[in-house]
Structure formats: structure tokens, C-alpha cells
Amino acid sequence: MTGDPAVRGSGVIDDLVARGLVHDHTDLDALRARLDDGPTPTYCGFDPTADSLHIGNLQSIMLLRRFQDAGHPPIALVGGATGMIGDPSGRSDERQFLDAEVLDANRAAIANQLGRFLDFDGPAGAVVVDNRSWTEPVGVLEFLRDVGKHITIGTMMAKDSVKSRLERESGISFTEFSYMLLQANDFHVLHAERDCDLQVAGSDQWGNITAGIDLVRRRTGDVVHGLTAPLIVRADGTKFGKSEGENIWLDPARTSPYRLYQYFLNVADSDVEPLLLRLTTVPVAECRAIAEAHADAPERREGQRALARALTATVHGPDALEPIEEAAAVLFGDRPITDVAPATLELLASEVPSSTARRSDVLGADPLDLLAADGVALAKSKGEARRNPDGYSVNQVRLPARDGAPVGEQDLLHGRFLLLGRGKRNHHLITVGA
Incomplete structure (x- = not known):
């Protein structure tokens, strides 16, 4: 250094x-x-x-x-x-x-x-x-x-x-x-x-x-x-502090790298430039350029993305970025879940609602049963999912496209993961055991 x-x-x-x-x-x-x-x-x-x-x-x-x-x-x-x-x-x-x-x-x-x-x-x-x-x-x-x-x-x-x-x-x-x-x-x-x-x-x-x-x-x-x-403050003007409500901790056991990344991915447009300048080592001229480009197309949130990347790399190291961005692309973008590495699925298991299940309980099961199962509850009941099948998915594939097919070995990602979904924002990852 x-x-x-x-x-x-x-x-x-x-x-x-x-x-x-x-x-x-x-x-x-x-x-x-x-x-x-x-x-x-x-x-x-x-x-x-x-x-x-x-x-x-x-x-x-x-x-x-x-x-x-x-x-x-x-x-x-x-x-x-x-x-x-x-x-x-x-x-x-x-x-x-x-x-x-x-x-x-x-x-x-x-x-x-x-x-x-x-x-x-x-x-x-x-x-x-x-x-x-x-x-x-x-x-x-x-x-x-x-x-x-x-x-x-x-x-x-x-x-x-x-x-x-x-x-x-x-x-x-x-x-x-x-x-x-x-x-x-x-x-x-x-x-x-x-x-x-x-x-x-x-x-x-x-x-x-x-x-x-x-x-x-x-x-x-x-x-x-x-x-x-100047103090770093939240949107409501209160300072970050251990006893001042919910915090973003630097210890990954307290605040995961994924959650830290997501927090800064969602800051207000007006916070992008000052936080880049004050919390990262990105050169001043580059911070200004990022802010100017962001102002031209704020809906793309490229400024927040640059901030989240820089801060995650600063706090947790650059190696933390790839699985985080893969996981975010799966949940909120258009990245096919079938393309991601096991490390990304393991990260997802710690960041979205998840559960474990025996292999015999998953293979051959009707997806409707899994969606309404205790501990998953993406659907209130099997009947609710049946009435609106297009709102539910297995590994990002909507139920109508599956034609009622039960869960098979080919559905298990890397032989042990299954991602259930309701709409675009609600997910549940099942890790399948022996």
C-alpha cells in the first residue's frame, strides 16, 4: 500500500x-x-x-x-x-x-x-x-x-x-x-x-x-x-451507529457481503457521488465521471452499481463480487439460474428464504405441493397455485410451461438445489439432501 x-x-x-x-x-x-x-x-x-x-x-x-x-x-x-x-x-x-x-x-x-x-x-x-x-x-x-x-x-x-x-x-x-x-x-x-x-x-x-x-x-x-x-448519515438524517437502529456491519457474519451490496445498490441517486468520494479509493475524477454518467440515465442505476461494487470490494475483497452479482442477476435480472455456479446457489441459500428437504420428498413431487408446503408457503394453498399457475415458477420456468411435470432429477441444479418462485420478487431455495 x-x-x-x-x-x-x-x-x-x-x-x-x-x-x-x-x-x-x-x-x-x-x-x-x-x-x-x-x-x-x-x-x-x-x-x-x-x-x-x-x-x-x-x-x-x-x-x-x-x-x-x-x-x-x-x-x-x-x-x-x-x-x-x-x-x-x-x-x-x-x-x-x-x-x-x-x-x-x-x-x-x-x-x-x-x-x-x-x-x-x-x-x-x-x-x-x-x-x-x-x-x-x-x-x-x-x-x-x-x-x-x-x-x-x-x-x-x-x-x-x-x-x-x-x-x-x-x-x-x-x-x-x-x-x-x-x-x-x-x-x-x-x-x-x-x-x-x-x-x-x-x-x-x-x-x-x-x-x-x-x-x-x-x-x-x-x-x-x-x-x-462530516458524519455519514441515513436518509432520515440519523447517523450510523451500533445503538442507532439497524446497521450495516463490516463483519460478514453480521451483514453478509450480498446484503451490503444490495444496500448500496438501493441508495438514493443523490447519495451516489458523495458516498463514492467519501467511502472508497476510487479517484476523484472517476467518481465525478460516474456521477455525471448516472445523471444522464438514472433509471439504469449504473451509479449505484459502481458504488455497490466499489464498497463491496473495499470491505470484503474483489473476490466477493462475482457470486453476489450472479445471485442478484438471478433474482432481479435475467440470468438463467441453470448457468450459475454452486457457490452462487450456496450464497442464495443464505440470502433468500430457504429450507432443506429429503431427496425422496422432492423427486416426483408435484410443484404445487412444494409451493404450498409448510416452511415454503409461496402459495397459500395448492388450489391457489393451480388457479394462477403463471404466477409461480420452478427454476425460473413458469408452471404452465412445465405441463404438470413432477420434479425430476434433471430439475435439481448441481444435483441438489431447486428454486421456487412467486412473481418476480418472492423466492424459496430448497437444498436437497440424501
């Missing part, structure tokens, strides 16, 4: 601006000078409150990736200490506490996940750190003296993350109020021990970042930098 020579050093800032990835920042000229001066360790924090990151975190992961591609070593802080407290930013209620064992398991899973996006070798190799390693040994009095002394209550009260909670009836506990001090101390420790001069994050972290910048300045006299990007 060597990066594009055109965006080495401070060139990454121009790339971020072009991609719409700059929301708040300290002095950009001073930051450019620091980046041009040499490799600038850059840190971003991730909450280990689940065993996977989600699509809302992907922008921050890719921020680290972009700085790494420009020659600046990423520091991914997976916060075992701050994870015990819970960040109040952007929340209307207090987080539930997790014990150390759960947090450790989550942290290990996330560290492993980050290895899919960041390069941990080479001169700009990434590192994963846990702030519990330097927070736990510090006593309360020492922390109050060395950190609390330098941050005023007035400064903390002025932060949006605190003000918004104070305006609610639930308020904010002292525990969450102290979160800002812990994160500020993280920046100071990483600056002192790892020469970290830049923190990046989503825009909801700006108050915490500036608290860290102030603490470093007050304790050392050094100048460090901060930069945030």
Missing part, C-alpha cells in the same frame, strides 16, 4: 477537500506544513462496544487509510478505557457499561478487522493501541492533577456533546462528563510517546479533539492538529 505519489505529504489535504471530507479543522496551512515536514503519525479512535465496526466507522477507517497512503503512519486507538465509560457525543441517553472481558474480546475482533483496511508493515505501518494500558495505572489524584487541572469546567460545558445532554431531562452523569478528559489525555499520551501530531474523526468528535489539542498545548507547549469529516 504505497499510495498515489500525487497525494504524498500534504497532498492528502487537497484530496480530502475534493472528496468533501473536511468539516472542522485547526489551521490547515500549519497542518500542511507539518505533513510536508515528514511522516506525521495520525490517530483515530474506535469504540469497542461491539465486536464489529459498521459502515458509519468506514469513513474514519478510510481517513486513516488515506493518510497512510500519503506516507503518514496510522494509529488506531481501540479504547478499552473510554469504552468502559461511553462517549456521550451524539447520544440522547447513557450507554450501558460493558465488563472488561467483553471489551477485550471486542477490541481483539476490531483490531483484526482493521487489518483488512490498513497496512501494518512498512515505513508507514499502522499500529493498534488500547488506552486502558496507560489509563488504568493512573490514580484518581494523579489524573486530576495532571489532566483535570488543565481543562476548565466552562470549556467542557461549552462543548455541543455536553450542552445537548444537559438540555434533556435525563441530563449527563459525571462518568460520561469525564469522557472528554480521558480522550484529551489519549492525545497527550500519543503525542508524547508516539510523536502523534494529528487526530482525525467524525464531526461529532470535534469538541473532544479540541480538548486534547488544548491539553497538549498547556502541558507541553507543542502545537498539534485536528481534522473532522
